[in-house]
Amino acid sequence: AQSVTQLGSHVSVSEGALVLLRCNYSSSVPPYLFWYVQYPNQGLQLLLKYTSAATLVKGINGFEAEFKKSETSFHLTKPSAHMSDAAEYFCAVGRSQGNLIFGKGTKLSVKP
Amino acid sequence: DTAVSQTPKYLVTQMGNDKSIKCEQNLGHDTMYWYKQDSKKFLKIMFSYNNKELIINETVPNRFSPKSPDKAHLNLHINSLELGDSAVYFCASSPVRIGTDTQYFGPGTRLTVL
Numbered sequence: 001a002q003s004v005t006q007l008g009s010h011v012s013v014s015e016g017a018l019v020l021l022r023c024n025y026s027s028s029v030p031p032y033l034f035w036y037v038q039y040p041n042q043g044l045q046l047l048l049k050y051t052s053a054a055t056l057v058k059g060i061n062g063f064e065a066e067f068k069k070s071e072t073s074f075h076l077t078k079p080s081a082h083m084s085d086a087a088e089y090f091c092a093v094g095r096s097q098g099n100l101i102f103g104k105g106t107k108l109s110v111k112p
Numbered sequence: 113d114t115a116v117s118q119t120p121k122y123l124v125t126q127m128g129n130d131k132s133i134k135c136e137q138n139l140g141h142d143t144m145y146w147y148k149q150d151s152k153k154f155l156k157i158m159f160s161y162n163n164k165e166l167i168i169n170e171t172v173p174n175r176f177s178p179k180s181p182d183k184a185h186l187n188l189h190i191n192s193l194e195l196g197d198s199a200v201y202f203c204a205s206s207p208v209r210i211g212t213d214t215q216y217f218g219p220g221t222r223l224t225v226l
Contacts, residue, residue: 043219043220093211097209098162099145102156105155
């Protein structure tokens with residue numbers, strides 16, 4: 001069975017600091033991994049996805065993630081946090097049946 | 113143009129009532145989904161349809177009945193609402209029904225059962 005674990009339900013950083021949101025996956029087949037962002041009272045928006053083409057994936061808004069098979073990880077990073085990055089971030093793995101299995105989410109707070 | 117739209121955005125109702133949530137996508141996608149987000153923000157798949165055919169039904173009480181009149185629409189009807197049904201319900205769509213595709217989410221419907 002596939003699953004995703006997000007370490008840290010809440011991460012707080014200062015504006016301009018590095019953002020690191022952690023995601024580990026479990027999958028018996030090559031995984032398709034996604035990061036989605038949810039702003040307050042909104043739907044989910046895709047940040048980036050890994051589909052085996054390249055291990056370092058660049059997404060929108062300056063975010064990127066690196067797929068590390070040896071560590072079963074797909075951590076999300078951004079070099080410099082902006083106030084507008086404050087949101088809930090979800091890591092997900094795609095199932096062959098089509099749906100996504102989500103982690104429990106990490107709330108990112110950005111302090112001025 | 114909104115890609116995936118849901119109505120209503122907010123729904124407040126009494127226990128025992130029956131309610132429906134509607135979803136429409138104008139992306140030309142073949143597959144649509146319903147996800148439930150609970151009070152702790154946990155998202156879980158409920159149903160998936162591909163070209164009007166039910167593909168996924170994830171241990172959801174049979175008080176919940178999805179209907180897809182065409183591949184652009186997926187509605188969710190809930191009978192005999194219970195307090196535990198309070199949640200945000202998200203509709204999503206994707207081009208095909210494999211796990212590699214980006215899913216596009218609607219804005220959500222916040223259901224509150226009193």
